[in-house]
Amino acid sequence: MLHVAEAARVSVATVSALINGTATVSPELSQRIEQAIRDIGYKRNAIARSLKMGTTRTIGLTVPHITNPFFTDVVSVIQQAFDRAGYAVMLCCTDEDLNTQDDQIKLLLDRMVDGLIVARVGDGAILKRIVDDANVPVVLLDRICKGVDTDAVVLDNQRAVFDAITYLINLGHRRIGYITGTSDISPMHDRMAGYREALHAAGLPIAEELIRFGNFHEIDGYNATMQMLSSHDRPSAIFSANNPMVIGTMKAIRDIGLSCPEDISVACFDDFPWSDVFQPQLTTVAQPVQAIGEQAANLLLDRLAGNRDAPPRKLVLKGRLMIRNSCRPLGAIAQSMSA
Amino acid sequence: MLHVAEAARVSVATVSALINGTATVSPELSQRIEQAIRDIGYKRNAIARSLKMGTTRTIGLTVPHITNPFFTDVVSVIQQAFDRAGYAVMLCCTDEDLNTQDDQIKLLLDRMVDGLIVARVGDGAILKRIVDDANVPVVLLDRICKGVDTDAVVLDNQRAVFDAITYLINLGHRRIGYITGTSDISPMHDRMAGYREALHAAGLPIAEELIRFGNFHEIDGYNATMQMLSSHDRPSAIFSANNPMVIGTMKAIRDIGLSCPEDISVACFDDFPWSDVFQPQLTTVAQPVQAIGEQAANLLLDRLAGNRDAPPRKLVLKGRLMIRNSCRPLGAIAQSMSA
DNA sequence: AACGCTAATCTAAACGTTTCGATCATGTCA
DNA sequence: TGACATGATCGAAACGTTTAGATTAGCGTT
Known part of the structure; x- marks a missing residue:
């Protein structure tokens, strides 16, 4: 800016005034300054400006x-x-x-x-x-x-999961696995509350062995799912409270030789662009x-x-429950639907 | 920093020297300065520093x-x-x-x-x-x-696509659709070159109606695929040179009532975490x-x-070709494989 | 005792802006 | 004609650092 001022034979204050429009500067000087700016290729230094302005x-x-x-x-x-x-x-x-x-x-x-x-x-x-x-x-x-x-x-995480779990319950599922991240962050806490609330509202018991904690990564979802599916009394549906972990869930289902939704229903939090293209088309809770x-x-x-x-x-x-084909009706409901 | 200097009864230069370790300062002053820093809760202003240092x-x-x-x-x-x-x-x-x-x-x-x-x-x-x-x-x-x-x-985009297209050709495909972004950027240009090179190396003609341009978005892939599949002589395989567009391709295949890989094979550029979990498991070119x-x-x-x-x-x-199950062998090759 | 050396500290100028208040023409009005 | 308002321009301080060079104190040499 100093160079511009010198080239235009004005003070830096005038240059600044012109650039920021903070004061009127005569057409004559304006032109000289603009010319100098072009000649020199001057760019205002945002750092210096920030220092002075505090923003x-x-x-x-x-x-x-x-x-x-x-x-x-x-x-x-x-x-x-x-x-x-x-x-x-x-x-x-x-x-x-x-x-x-x-x-x-x-x-x-x-x-x-x-x-x-x-x-x-x-x-x-x-x-x-x-x-x-x-x-x-x-x-x-x-x-x-x-x-x-x-x-x-x-x-409204609690409500969103409540809706999703209630949907599974209405399909006839009674043992619903739940995979979550560590519950020290609010969404995980609230989603868990939604899970418990839905089971409670339906008069179902809460089986603590069906609740698994992971650390948000695919591998955590994989391990949690493996554990649940290896038990003697495995769930008929799994809800994954976190988006990357559901990939792990699907991999575990595949590796253990089961298939979704035939053997086990899956739903999860967060929607993907590809959710309704590839099979199974995942039922998800979509966030806006x-x-x-x-x-x-x-x-x-x-x-x-x-x-x-x-x-x-x-x-x-x-949130919005996006119902696709990764969850199957079960028991009496399935019977009545196929009848 | 001025406040710290005053509180510690030293000059700002000494404070700076201590913070940056650019000069030795006596234990006594060091202690006074550190105390003052703690008391005041001083944080160095990175903007002022940047201005002075030029970085x-x-x-x-x-x-x-x-x-x-x-x-x-x-x-x-x-x-x-x-x-x-x-x-x-x-x-x-x-x-x-x-x-x-x-x-x-x-x-x-x-x-x-x-x-x-x-x-x-x-x-x-x-x-x-x-x-x-x-x-x-x-x-x-x-x-x-x-x-x-x-x-x-x-x-090495050309090589990567060459390999992928050659793989399709070896499966018996002769009419291979190609969906790409605008070729004014180098990867799109090079990938196209790989496509042409592969066909040429196999002695296959290049059908310009099988090459479609889009603007990198899902909808572009959708439209391009729709056009290709609506033609009387549709391709038996489609390669999508860009990652989001393949979602559109899959949607178009679904919407037109076909299925992959039974009716049409699909491969694409860029790998996804979910590529080998959901069906069809996409054959992709994975970038490192x-x-x-x-x-x-x-x-x-x-x-x-x-x-x-x-x-x-x-x-x-x-790149690395990740072969999965979204591409089917065709014609004589399919016969010999099933035999 | 005078000198020089070293280590510790300080003073003050920079970095490139913005902006307050001062200056200076110019024209208006009494 | 002198006082004064107006509008354009400028000088210089400030923002919070870094750093070159000056200063000072302490100490061993000769």
Whole structure:
């Protein structure tokens, strides 16, 4: 900018005024300055600007796994929204690890991001502290934390799983396996509650051996399914509360020599583009990814626009059960349906 | 830092020296400074540091679509690599649009990223100019550009498709449909060359009506497949040169009342985690995503470590044909196999 | 006792912006 | 004609660091 000013024989203040339109500058000087900018190929240095202005027009976004299609879709939507608003997005994958998450959030705050969208991991205590003394707006995505009182957009997970399990029960299933991630994060907790609620509402007992915990990866789903299917009294249906784990479930079913839906019904959380093309076509709980991403972006953009003092807003969206052909009716119901 | 210096009754230079370990500071002052840092909760401002140092320890990464599992996987690997090296990653999705890409690269350069990994889009001319006068190292990912002479990591696309098509030919297929993205990007161009080369090597004619262009999306694959299957002399096999489009192909096959592989064989580029679980299990060309991501990251990290003047390095990796059950033998070959 | 050497510390200038307040023409009005 | 408002431009400080070079203190040599 100094060079531009010199070339145009004006002060840097005038150049700045012209570029930002913060003051009127005469047509004559405007022209000289614009010419100089072109000649020199001047680009404003956003870092210097950020330092002076205290704002970077950059936000931080952390997700546990970017290879999980649910997060991929949401990230994509969020990215587009901020792109439109002239913000850059720094993406971090925490790999479902608490320390990684803390490090990355610190890294983002060091870089003075203007805001944060966090699909958090683990206990919220450290997150809360970090966020409290950095003074940036935060939106919680998909997963809320006790004690962290900020904007959030989440699914009504309990209801969604309640519906899915009830569907299985109505098909005649009585022993329904349930594979979940560690329940220290809210969606897993709430989904489990939906499972229990559905069984309870139907007057069915809860068999603890049918509830298996994994760590969100395919291999965890595989192992959990293997265990369940190897037992003497195996379930007639399995619900996987997490998207990548269902792949493991399907592999285990195949490897053990069973087939879905003939021998065992499967449903899971999160929809895929390919769910209704390949066999079996999975019955899933679809999340409104577009809405989730947009709402999260809007909440943050609203704070960034200056609306700092409004009370925390929590948006709860509804899932949708996509019924396909991976679940079979059982017993009397199957009889009556085939009759 | 000023506050810390005051609280510890030292100069800011000493604080800086201690934090960065750039000079020895006495145990006594060290202790006072550390205490002050804790008391005040001081965090170094990375923006101010970047301004002074001329480096942001941030890199830019642009991909056409983050919802494409291939890019998702590569992004994930790259992200991890830079995370380990203490770099942040700014991710941009260009949505396969040239203007968007140019805008985003400008945005990244404005923010003084130290380097760029680009899975480019469209003509490389503007990219080249932008990159030339910003003086940052660039690594081209997946797609190279004529005229842009930088580090790159790509697949041997021609060979990979040659192998896949030759496999189909060996199964007895003679009319093989080919669905591709617009061929102005190198992988699409090279893959097409592989297709033509394979047919040519087998002495088969190239039927131009069996080659269809789409825009990388599911719907494009759907339409292209619909057209091919509606013709009087439809192909016995279809190869989709792009990952999301194959979903469209499968949907079209279903909607037209055919089934794969009984009525038509299908193979495609890029592997999925679910490819070998659901039916039909797709025969695919798997890219070594881990290696691609790591190599790209390494190339850039090497430049960032100061190795600026080495000549451009181009890494060409090999794809692997994953043979599953979505392709059926045909004619005499089928006879002899069943015999 | 004067000197030089080393180690520890500090002063102050930079990095490239933004912006407040000052300056300076110019024209208007009493 | 002088006072004054207006509009355009500029000077310089500030944002929070890093760092070159200056300063100081301590200590062993000669």
